[in-house]
Amino acid sequence: MIEIRNLSLWYRKDHKVIDDVSARIPKGRAVVICGPSGSGKSSLLRCINGLERFQEGEIIIDGQSLRSRETDIHKVRAKIGMVFQHFELYPHMTVLDNITLAPRKVLNQSEKDAENKAMQLLTRVGIPDKASRYPGELSGGQQQRVAIARSLAMEPKAMLFDEPTSALDPEMIKEVLEVMIDLAKSGMTMVVVTHEMGFAREVADEVAFMDHGRFVERKPAGAFFECTENPRTREFLSRILK
Amino acid sequence: MDLQVIARNLEFMAGGLVVTFEITAVALAGGLLWGILLGLGRLSRIPWIYHPVTVYVHFFRSQPLILVIFWFYFLVPVMIGKPLGAFVSTLIAFVAFEAAYFAEIVRGGVQSVSGGQAAAGYSCGLRYHQVQLYIILPQALRNMLPALTTQAVVIFQDTSLAYVIGLREFLRRVNLVDTREARSIELYLFAGTVYLVLCSLGSAAARRLERRREVGLS
Amino acid sequence: MLHYDFDWSVLWRHPYGKMLLQGVWTTVHLSLLAWAIALPVGVAIALCRIMPCRPARLVGGAYVETLRNIPLLVQLFFWYFAVPSLLPGKTERWLYANVRDLSYVLGVLALGTYTAARVAEAVRSGLLAVPAGQFRAALSTGLSPAGTYRHVILPYALRVVIPLLSTEFLTCFKNSSLAMTIGVMETTGMANYIDSFTFHGLETTTAASLVYLLTSLSVIVLMSRIESKMRIPGMIARER
Numbered sequence: 001m002i003e004i005r006n007l008s009l010w011y012r013k014d015h016k017v018i019d020d021v022s023a024r025i026p027k028g029r030a031v032v033i034c035g036p037s038g039s040g041k042s043s044l045l046r047c048i049n050g051l052e053r054f055q056e057g058e059i060i061i062d063g064q065s066l067r068s069r070e071t072d073i074h075k076v077r078a079k080i081g082m083v084f085q086h087f088e089l090y091p092h093m094t095v096l097d098n099i100t101l102a103p104r105k106v107l108n109q110s111e112k113d114a115e116n117k118a119m120q121l122l123t124r125v126g127i128p129d130k131a132s133r134y135p136g137e138l139s140g141g142q143q144q145r146v147a148i149a150r151s152l153a154m155e156p157k158a159m160l161f162d163e164p165t166s167a168l169d170p171e172m173i174k175e176v177l178e179v180m181i182d183l184a185k186s187g188m189t190m191v192v193v194t195h196e197m198g199f200a201r202e203v204a205d206e207v208a209f210m211d212h213g214r215f216v217e218r219k220p221a222g223a224f225f226e227c228t229e230n231p232r233t234r235e236f237l238s239r240i241l242k
Numbered sequence: 243m244d245l246q247v248i249a250r251n252l253e254f255m256a257g258g259l260v261v262t263f264e265i266t267a268v269a270l271a272g273g274l275l276w277g278i279l280l281g282l283g284r285l286s287r288i289p290w291i292y293h294p295v296t297v298y299v300h301f302f303r304s305q306p307l308i309l310v311i312f313w314f315y316f317l318v319p320v321m322i323g324k325p326l327g328a329f330v331s332t333l334i335a336f337v338a339f340e341a342a343y344f345a346e347i348v349r350g351g352v353q354s355v356s357g358g359q360a361a362a363g364y365s366c367g368l369r370y371h372q373v374q375l376y377i378i379l380p381q382a383l384r385n386m387l388p389a390l391t392t393q394a395v396v397i398f399q400d401t402s403l404a405y406v407i408g409l410r411e412f413l414r415r416v417n418l419v420d421t422r423e424a425r426s427i428e429l430y431l432f433a434g435t436v437y438l439v440l441c442s443l444g445s446a447a448a449r450r451l452e453r454r455r456e457v458g459l460s
Numbered sequence: 461m462l463h464y465d466f467d468w469s470v471l472w473r474h475p476y477g478k479m480l481l482q483g484v485w486t487t488v489h490l491s492l493l494a495w496a497i498a499l500p501v502g503v504a505i506a507l508c509r510i511m512p513c514r515p516a517r518l519v520g521g522a523y524v525e526t527l528r529n530i531p532l533l534v535q536l537f538f539w540y541f542a543v544p545s546l547l548p549g550k551t552e553r554w555l556y557a558n559v560r561d562l563s564y565v566l567g568v569l570a571l572g573t574y575t576a577a578r579v580a581e582a583v584r585s586g587l588l589a590v591p592a593g594q595f596r597a598a599l600s601t602g603l604s605p606a607g608t609y610r611h612v613i614l615p616y617a618l619r620v621v622i623p624l625l626s627t628e629f630l631t632c633f634k635n636s637s638l639a640m641t642i643g644v645m646e647t648t649g650m651a652n653y654i655d656s657f658t659f660h661g662l663e664t665t666t667a668a669s670l671v672y673l674l675t676s677l678s679v680i681v682l683m684s685r686i687e688s689k690m691r692i693p694g695m696i697a698r699e700r
Contacts, residue, residue: 046361049365051361074367074368074369077365077366078366080365081366082362084361086356088358089362090363090377090381092381101366101376106367147362150366151365151366154367300676304630304634304672304673304677305669306634306635306637306672308648309648309665312648312665313669395529399532400531402531402533402534403531403638406640406641413531417537426537426538427542427546430541434530434534434535437531438529441528442525442529445525445528445529
């Protein structure tokens with residue numbers, strides 16, 4: 001479904017942000033990527049949906065190479081949803097408008113259809129009553145759930161999560177993780193950059209530790225936590241798992 | 243002090259004020275629209291958009307408006323083969339000139355919108371013009387409102403420069419009355435007062451908007 | 461398409477070439493003289509506006525508000541048409557008889573006082589940019605108020621003010637063109653004047669444009685050199 005081949009990205013010649021990374025993420029898999037800040041995890045996500053332009057390597061999504069001239073990057077982005085650390089809801093639009101903007105303008109859905117779908121999604125993430133509110137009136141956890149609904153409105157084939165709970169107060173992390181767990185269990189292909197190891201343990205099929213632009217260790221979830229081989233991985237885990 | 247001279251000629255001079263407002267309105271609207279395009283161009287990563295736009299903005303910002311007004315008064319007729327008249331060439335000059343200033347205001351406004359907003363829009367499959375139109379510009383314009391208001395006050399004052407090509411806006415009319423009545427002190431105090439009152443209102447509005455925006459941010 | 465026959469020799473032909481150069485020279489010394497008035501007056505006004513004395517603040521504020529909300533051209537006309545008649549009869553007559561280039565003098569005064577208001581705003585921005593705590597912190601280490609200004613406040617404020625002042629100087633340079641309306645033969649006025657003889661206004665205004673363009677570029681280049689020498693890492697947040 002998502003295939004990454006020998007991906008490299010750099011801003012300065014002497015410092016590679018992503019260094020020869022390869023991975024294959026089949027349909028329905030949930031992959032968690034963890035690692036220290038600056039390790040390239042967010043950049044990797046941004047390369048997958050074309051927000052970041054990489055210098056070397058290939059990314060193939062559903063058979064379409066991002067490098068190929070025939071690929072319409074906008075269509076690729078419509079198929080892949082992304083959820084951001086700082087939610088990035090549009091502050092000047094209501095929750096409902098936030099969710100229906102892209103379906104109306106990209107998928108050419110009628111306003112009524114888009115709104116119905118949006119209400120369904122809002123119910124799924126647990127806040128149908130907030131439809132006509134503005135993002136500024138919502139708590140962080142509620143905003144992030146709206147952001148997830150906004151991505152789901154485009155009926156994506158895969159979802160990318162860039163540290164979705166890092167900017168949340170502890171009491172609100174749970175409500176967002178519950179939505180993400182529900183999503184993973186329903187079979188969504190997910191790539192999640194996070195420090196929430198509880199989430200990884202519960203639904204991740206595979207966990208990868210990234211450091212200095214490379215995958216240091218990659219294992220199925222159970223094995224990742226029980227038998228870490230690499231000392232760096234162990235050191236990192238010991239620091240974030242109390 | 244003969245204040246009667248103002249009363250006698252008020253209608254004539256007030257007519258000039260109407261012309262002034264007309265020029266201001268057109269310069270504001272046209273300059274802003276063209277300035278938005280230029281401002282976005284200044285942020286473009288495409289070289290054949292960025293460089294010409296940058297040259298345009300730097301060029302017009304280096305010129306005195308009087309000279310630009312002369313330019314368009316001479317240049318446009320030469321280019322289209324027939325004379326254009328003071329009013330129209332002034333409007334073109336103002337739009338072209340003020341747009342360079344609006345471009346920098348727009349550039350600042352767009353940059354003040356968090357980068358993540360555009361990323362969120364693109365991630366849903368929206369294209370560049372959709373992201374700008376629905377997500378970035380509405381937020382940017384709200385942030386720019388104080389600076390735009392200040393620039394509107396500047397434009398209002400700049401209209402007086404159309405004097406040099408004989409356009410019968412407010413100042414020119416005051417000047418004409420003066421040549422007839424020779425009551426310079428009263429008349430120019432009057433002109434100054436009118437501008438002072440109107441522009442102070444505009445500047446005060448801009449300050450209010452700036453304070454409201456700061457409150458909203460906190 | 462272009463129904464015009466260009467004659468660029470008008471730019472160097474006698475007497476027009478010389479007239480153009482004289483115009484440029486006039487622009488230069490007019491701007492510099494106005495700036496020489498604007499800088500001290502502007503700084504004084506800015507200081508008035510931040511002093512603890514309320515009347516001083518009001519006077520300073522009134523000066524800035526008045527001169528910034530009236531177009532420069534109106535102020536110029538006021539100086540030229542109205543001010544001489546405000547003076548006592550003898551002085552007025554003396555002025556007209558003895559001051560050779562009264563338009564020039566009045567132009568300098570108008571431009572100088574107007575630019576002073578703008579300089580005042582720029583300097584005030586610089587002074588306000590210094591974080592409030594700096595003054596208290598310096599005093600608490602035992603520095604006198606004068607020493608605080610000299611060693612802490614001023615170096616910080618200058619780094620904000622100097623770029624703003626360079627912009628204001630360029631504005632002053634451009635605004636000198638308004639003096640043509642009262643008969644001063646500076647660059648723009650001269651370009652227009654030559655056109656009235658030769659009907660080659662396009663060439664002369666091009667030349668005038670180049671003068672302003674080159675001046676602007678020179679000041680910008682000079683300023684970026686100065687700014688890079690003054691720069692302190694991380695001090696004033698710059699865009700990446």
